[in-house]
Amino acid sequence: MKHPLLYYSFRFIYGSLVILFLFTSCKKEYSAEDIPIPPVVKDHNILLKFKAVVNDTVPLAFDTATYTNFFKEPFTVHAFKFYIHGIEMINTDSGRVFRISANKYFLVDFSDTTTTTLKLTILPYLYNRLSFVIGVDSARNVSGAQTGALDPANGMFWTWNTGYIMAKLEGNAVGRGAFEYHIGGFKEPDNVLKKPTLLFPFGQTIDLKPEKNTEIIVTANISSWFYNPHDLRFRDNPVCTTPGPLAKQISENYSKMFTVVSVINE
């Protein structure tokens, strides 16, 4: 004797349970990261590209090329890197500022091209200034073991006098031997943190539209390390590897090394 209604209702209940199981069970196991992001959504809309140069415009070549500083001292470059964080996009007309999380640190190392282009996401708008902090905030210098860009294994950390090397320039002063500038210091009066605000080339702005990209190219000029406002000669100071007045002077020099050379809006 058949009971079709009973038969179907069982099939229905059973089937529903299986479907329910597939879709809802163990739901708490999933977190936001597990939900696949549709490929059309972009993870950034700003490319901030750093280019190392000497004498304002000459692209840097490590070790092989010889340059001269402001005092006609010849040198080659072996390492050039620095930390930045606290990136801000500013519109000076409306006063609006978009801040990238200050906890996001970038180590720009010109020997590793994967680190010289920063991918950022900002609110689409019109901006005419770019600002960032060169170095590592004092809190991060005292809060123990860090990871990512701030991993001490990146070689930008003093192990005997806790603190980050905010910027590093190493090379050979031809005829004199190696020079080494490891610039750091987060405590007053030796704080070397600098926050330059960069103008854009005449007539150029970040004009970011929704779904579009903007590319900003910034040069970092090694020649700036050696003068204005402080004279730095290999003859007098080939080495600076501790916080102090010399490090502070050098940081004042290099805080002027950045120039926005172009802004390309899509």
Place this chain on the structure above:
Amino acid sequence: MTTRLTIRIFLLVATCVVIINACKKSDTEKKGPTPITFKIPAGFPDPFYKFTNNPLTEEGFELGRKLFYDGILSKDGNFPCASCHQQFAAFANFDHNLSHGFNNQFTTRNAPALINLAWHKEMHWDGGINNIEVQPLAPLTAPNEMAEDINTVILKLQSDSLYPSLFKSAFGDETINSQRMLFAIAQFVGSMVSADSKYDKVKKGQAVFTDPERNGYQLFQVKCASCHAEPLFTDLSFRNTGLPVDPQLKDIGRMRITNKIEDSLKFKVPTLRNVMITFPYAHDGRFASVRNMMDHYSDGVQDGPTVDPLVKNKILLSTLDKFYLTQFLYTLTDSAFLKDKRFSQPE
């Protein structure tokens, strides 16, 4: 039909059970490392290091313990942390004014005892290290100590047969990086608490000082406690105790860190807990015994621009005072700490 119905009901129930258990099971499988509560001894202030970003767990502690005793952290494999920090010497270097490091080199300062470091704001004789987590990087990278490179250590740990699974049990996955290594060591070293000496038992009313010990304690409170403040037996400050500069070492102390002329020749006040077994004494281990150290304070202090006002005019101590003080200092030896199996070399 009734059979089919029974089967269907059974299947329905079974499915429900499977569904319910599927969720339950993954809950039990997901259990992480076992938390440990860091106990603050009675009368101690709040620690400076609270394991806030580095939760203390059995697995993390045990990993730190293994790392502390493993030569893998040094360049040639011969210099684990424990080579200069021995448990029977309260994690100082027993009977060594300076310690031995890579390639037959000496260190430049006396290895300090590792006691109650969670309460210390700054490590090292010059206070150059501002957080216990990053402290191990100093000996690890110093060319005359462990002489190793951070990246090389991480690579060695990653390619080891045991460490990846130990990092997994401590931190959830097999990732090995410097932060996790330092977190684990901080869990182990930060847990080294010494607060069970006779002195502590007297304070808790569980023991009584002998007469000489009591006399010594009274003298101590008057003559020594302004720098070696209870209960840590250090006020964690930096002071110049009037030691003549060693012509070879030329150690300027705290000034190396602060660049301040007023910090010249200042060194961190060491704890006196377990002091009788942490000889030799002073930042360069120049004094072989506590008697030598006390003789310095009563007769040897050399005045100078940064010499501490408290010792500038020497400390008046008779021979009998020194005897009583020594008797008191013996009560600071914490045998339970020195023999605590949790801190000994893992088997």
